[in-house]
Amino acid sequence: MTLFTTNTKVIPIEIPVSNILKSINFYIIERNNSLFLIDAGVNHDTYWDAFVLALQEHGYQLNDLDAILLTHHHPDHVGLVYRIAALLNxxxxxxxxxxxxxKGDHEYLYMSYMFFGDLFNKLNCGDFGQAEAKRVYNNRLNQRETAIDWNIQELNRQTVFDFDVIHIPGHAPDQVAFYLEDLDIVFSGDLLIxxxxxxAFTEPTFHGKRMKALQQHxxxxxxxIQLNPKLALSGHGTVIKEPAILAKKRLDAIDKKAKRFLSMIEKGISTGSELVKQRHPVKYEKIFYTVIRDALSxxxxxxxxxxxxxxxxxxxxxxxxxxx
Known part of the structure; x- marks a missing residue:
């Protein structure tokens, strides 16, 4: 669904996926004679071809792009930046x-490895937890693609171009939303689907302190809820037509899930690993990093x-x- 107003055109690019996310979305926005990309999908030919086709269908070329705005660093939101940055500064x-x-900062990656290794010990994850912490560390340390060559501008301000920048951590510590007040629409990343x-996923701060991810979320x-926008354009799934109402439902769901954890603790299940194994006996080893950080939050x-x-x-x- 392409959105038009006098000074703005929003062109969604929605790539269907076979998993629970249903789609991976990113957005081309023309506004006041400037062209922006919000998020950038996955670094794969399918996404690149869809992006180039969307530009062409609406009369643009890659060189028309003025800036890229990222809601957060997850690989399904930044993928095509590697290709674009190699062609455009x-x-x-x-x-x-x-x-x-x-950027693959070695000092931060090692700190994060030690942080999670210690946490997984305290959550009683044993040798398996240590092996998972080491696996993730090695994967990040050996990642072939980094953002070292990007023309990075840090989002440490309340506005960028015509977009209000709203810090919305929890799912990721760096997650932000981009809000267009005149249209009353928000590009909300993965805050709402x-x-x-x-x-919400537990992460360390720059200094190795534990973020309280669920409280942030x-x-x-x-x-x-306070912003109460008309529409939210998410990183996955369909356009959200009543974001504030959905946000209230998500808060209620968090309280219900918290009560389920509390109920298990009241029954005598006392350690983090035992709680996750009880809730996710198959997922514990299959997607350990996801379920253990969610549980800790x-x-x-x-x-x-x-x-x-x-x-x-x-x-x-x-x-x-x-x-x-």
Whole structure:
């Protein structure tokens, strides 16, 4: 669905995928005689061909592109930047928290490896957790593509061009939304997806402190409720026509999921790994990094809200329901 106004044209590029995401979306925006790309899909010929075709169908060339705006650093949002940056020296805007991974910063990657190795020990993940931390570290250390050659501009301001920049961390620490006030539409990255809830993932700060991802995610949803835009254009799935209502539903779903974790803890399941194995017996090993960081975000949330307490015994965290 292409959106037109007097000074703005929004051209969605939606690539169907066979997994739960349904599609990977990115957007060409012409506004006040400038041309922007918000997010950039996956670095694959399918995405590149769709992008070039969309430009051509609307009378543009690649050289017409003035800037790229990234909602966050995940590979299904930045992929084509590697190709575009090799051809054009145009600014690429991203929040500073996304830069260490995109640039393959060795010091940050090692700090992150040590951070997760320690966490996985405390969550009682044993040798498997350590092996997974090492696997992810090696993969990131040996990534062939980095953003070193990009013309990066850090998003540390409230506006860029005509877009209001809204920091919406939780799913990723660097996630931002781009809001066009006159159109009352927001490009919301992965904060909201129409057909499914989005996970919040624990990450370290630049200094190795643990971010409280679910608390951040909740605050980001509350920002959308307060903004109450007419439309949200998501990184996946369909256009969201009532974003504030969906955000409220997602907050309710978070509370329900937190209660399920609390119920398991009340039954005596006390360590992080045991809780995840109980909830995801197959996914625990298949997508360990995803489910363990999601679970930790809920455990942090329950602890911060006073619903649970934790005690460290022989280097392992044990959770119990708080006495009220």
């Amino acid at each position: 145009i600014p690429v805007y991203i929040h500073p928290y996304g830069l260490p991974k995109l 129409e057909h499914q809830a989005v996970s 909740r605050q980001s949803l509350e920002k959308i 809920f455990l942090d949330y329950l602890e911060d809200t006073g619903a649970v307490e934790k005690e460290e015994v022989n280097g392992i965290w044990h959770y119990k329901a708080s006495q009220t």
